[in-house]
Structure formats: C-alpha cells, structure tokens
Amino acid sequence: MEMKPLGRTGIMVSELCLGTMTFGTQTSEAEAHRQMDVALAGGINFVDAAEMYPVNPISAETVGRTEEILGNWNAANRSRRGDYVLATKHSGEGFVHARGGAPISKETIPEAIEGSLRRLQTDCIDLYQFHWPNRGSYMFRQNWDFVPTGHNRDEVVAEMQESLMALQAQVDKGNIRAFGLSNESAWGTAQWLRASDEAGGPRVASIQNEYSLLCRLFDTDLAELCVLEDVGLLAFSPLAAGFLTGKYQGHVVPDGSRMSLVPDMGGRKSDRVFDAVTAYLEIAERHGLDPVHMSLAWCCSRPFMASTIFGATTVAQLEHILASKDLRLSQDVMADISAAHRAFPMPY
Numbered sequence: 006m007e008m009k010p011l012g013r014t015g016i017m018v019s020e021l022c023l024g025t026m027t028f029g030t031q032t033s034e035a036e037a038h039r040q041m042d043v044a045l046a047g048g049i050n051f052v053d054a055a056e057m058y059p060v061n062p063i064s065a066e067t068v069g070r071t072e073e074i075l076g077n078w079n080a081a082n083r084s085r086r087g088d089y090v091l092a093t094k095h096s097g098e099g100f101v102h103a104r105g106g107a108p109i110s111k112e113t114i115p116e117a118i119e120g121s122l123r124r125l126q127t128d129c130i131d132l133y134q135f136h137w138p139n140r141g142s143y144m145f146r147q148n149w150d151f152v153p154t155g156h157n158r159d160e161v162v163a164e165m166q167e168s169l170m171a172l173q174a175q176v177d178k179g180n181i182r183a184f185g186l187s188n189e190s191a192w193g194t195a196q197w198l199r200a201s202d203e204a205g206g207p208r209v210a211s212i213q214n215e216y217s218l219l220c221r222l223f224d225t226d227l228a229e230l231c232v233l234e235d236v237g238l239l240a241f242s243p244l245a246a247g248f249l250t251g252k253y254q255g256h257v258v259p260d261g262s263r264m265s266l267v268p269d270m271g272g273r274k275s276d277r278v279f280d281a282v283t284a285y286l287e288i289a290e291r292h293g294l295d296p297v298h299m300s301l302a303w304c305c306s307r308p309f310m311a312s313t314i315f316g317a318t319t320v321a322q323l324e325h326i327l328a329s330k331d332l333r334l335s336q337d338v339m340a341d342i343s344a345a346h347r348a349f350p351m352p353y
Contacts, residue, residue: 006019008050009311009312011210011237011312012208012236012237012311013208014182014183019048020310020330021049021330022049022312023049024053024241025059025075025316026059026316027059028075029067030061031318034077036319037075037078038074038077040317041075041078041082043320043324043327045088050088050090052089053239055072055094056069056120061263068103072121076123076124076126079126092132092239093125093134094187095133095135096136097135097138098139104116108139109135109138109164110168111167111171114172115175118180129182131181132181132183137189138193140161140193142189143190143222144215162196165196168206169197172206183211185209185239187212187214189214191226194231198234198236211238213240214227214238214239216242216304217243217245217300217304236309237309240304243301244315246270247264249282249285249300251296254286261318278353284345284348284349288338288341292335292337294332294334302332306333
C-alpha cells in the first residue's frame with residue numbers, strides 16, 4: 006500500500022486508514038480486534054479514534070469505549086504497538102459527556118490526553134487532533150447558513166497560542182508526537198499555522214474533514230491551503246456514510262446499517278443524494294469497477310490527501326475494502342466523475 010507523509014512531521018501513513026467509530030456499538034470488541042489484525046496484515050499502518058467514540062448512537066455510557074477496545078488490543082499485542090500510527094481526538098466545546106462540555110484549552114488538554122493514554126494503554130499518541138473548533142464549524146451540514154459566532158478574533162488567536170503551548174508541553178513529555186485539526190475551515194487552519202510560526206508549538210500536520218464524491222467542500226480554499234502548506238487531508242466518510250456503496254438505493258434500509266440507526270443520516274439523506282449516487286454507480290458499472298473501490302481510489306488520488314479514513318462494521322467489509330488498495334483510476338473514469346460532479350455538485 007502506498008505511504009504518504011503526514012504533513013512535515015516525518016511520519017509516513019498508509020493511504021487508507023482504519024476508522025474505529027463503530028468499535029463498541031455496531032462492532033463488538035472481538036470483531037474490532039480481528040479488524041486490527043486484518044488491517045495491519047493488509048498494509049494499513051494508520052488507525053483513527055476519538056475519546057467520544059463509539060457513535061451510532063452516542064451515549065454517556067459508551068463514551069471512551071472505542072479507545073478502551075483499542076487499548077485492550079494494545080495490551081495483548083505490546084510488540085506490535087510500533088507497527089502503526091495511532092490517532093485520537095479531544096472532543097472540545099459542547100460535548101457534554103466529556104468534561105461537562107468544556108472547550109479546548111490549556112486546562113483541558115492535559116486531562117484529555119491523559120485520559121486517552123490510559124484508555125488506549127499506550128505511552129504515546131502519534132497524532133492528537135482537536136475534534137472541532139471552539140468557535141463552531143461548517144461541517145455536518147452547517148455550511149448552508151453562516152452564523153457568526155461572536156468570538157473576538159484576537160481572543161481566538163490567543164486561545165490558539167495557549168493551546169499550542171499546552172500541546173508542546175505534551176510533546177516534550179513524550180505523550181504526543183504530532184498535532185492535527187478536524188472539522189476546520191481554511192481561516193481556522195491558516196490561523197493555527199500562523200500561531201505556530203509566531204508563538205511556537207507543534208505545526209498543524211493534518212486536517213480531518215468530511216470528503217467524498219458527494220461532499221467536496223474541501224476542493225477550493227482548503228485544498229489550495231493544504232497543498233501549499235503541507236497539511237494533509239484525512240478524509241472521513243469517503244463512502245458518504247454508505248450511500249456510495251449503493252445499498253440504500255431504492256430507499257432500502259438494511260438491518261444494522263447506519264440508516265437503520267440514524268434515519269436522516271446526519272442530514273445527508275435527500276432525493277438529490279439518490280440521484281447523484283445513481284450517476285456514480287453507473288460510472289462504476291460502465292468501467293467494470295466496484296463502486297466502493299472506485300470511491301476510495303478517487304479519494305486517494307486527490308493531491309491534498311494524506312490518508313482516507315474508512316469504517317468497516319465487519320471484517321468482511323474490511324477485506325472488501327482492502328481489495329481496492331492498489332487500484333488507480335483511468336483518465337476516462339476521472340473524466341466521467343468530473344462530469345457527474347458538475348451535474349450533481351452539492352447533493353447534501
């Protein structure tokens with residue numbers, strides 16, 4: 006599997022990343038541990054988690070369970086911890102099940118990292134990410150209406166500088182190696198980069214935002230910024246929460262699927278989505294491609310991509326995804342995808 010740089014950190018990550026947000030709800034601990042074994046054997050060296058996981062659904066009772074499941078695998082496989090890059094996230098402002106919804110700050114960063122280290126049963130988190138900015142985010146369909154948060158620019162920048170100093174202290178302790186963002190904007194990413202240049206602290210290595218054939222908000226300002234500043238995208242939901250597999254076409258809702266648990270699919274479900282999916286399924290069929298493999302290979306081909314994060318509820322799904330790891334799309338396929346994007350530019 007192709008390896009790509011994680012920003013300017015010197016860390017190399019596989020172009021596919023195992024996402025773990027179902028570990029502890031849809032995916033049992035035994036199945037999750039099997040996924041770790043299969044993923045590493047298949048060439049994946051990158052695993053992404055978060056302190057708030059699992060999801061579908063999120064509940065106070067399950068928060069941290071995904072990290073605990075990964076921690077149990079780490080404890081049983083001590084000699085293999087160095088075989089993969091481990092990423093997790095600070096939940097941040099508004100998530101009531103962690104620190105009462107307190108924002109990301111110099112006070113909460115050490116507590117959050119220590120909690121993740123304990124649950125993960127590891128000495129170091131390779132990539133530590135802020136799950137969403139304190140000032141709010143455009144992600145998850147909040148892009149339709151811009152509402153200024155009222156934050157003062159100077160105060161926001163000062164908070165960034167303080168957080169970077171707190172992160173640097175954790176780097177110095179050996180608790181984390183690198184720093185990344187998630188659900189961020191171009192302005193926010195630029196300010197983090199400026200803050201580290203001016204005040205010190207770890208430089209942003211990556212940004213984890215939603216990205217797929219159906220969700221291409223990243224393709225303009227953020228794409229340019231990330232290519233020119235060596236900040237790699239870690240794309241989540243590259244299969245558009247399962248829409249691009251085709252399993253929901255005809256308004257079918259398979260038992261145990263995300264749509265069976267979250268009917269509106271986090272605001273993604275609409276008639277426009279099904280029409281767009283039809284277009285991409287037709288491209289895959291016309292070129293003799295599996296739609297899952299085509300969707301992932303397209304994401305991996307993007308010039309700003311560091312790694313594409315996928316989730317697999319079962320080992321069988323994981324093995325199917327791994328079959329795409331060496332696929333490269335032809336120019337004819339890419340041209341058809343571009344045409345479909347112009348016809349269905351923003352389906353959700």
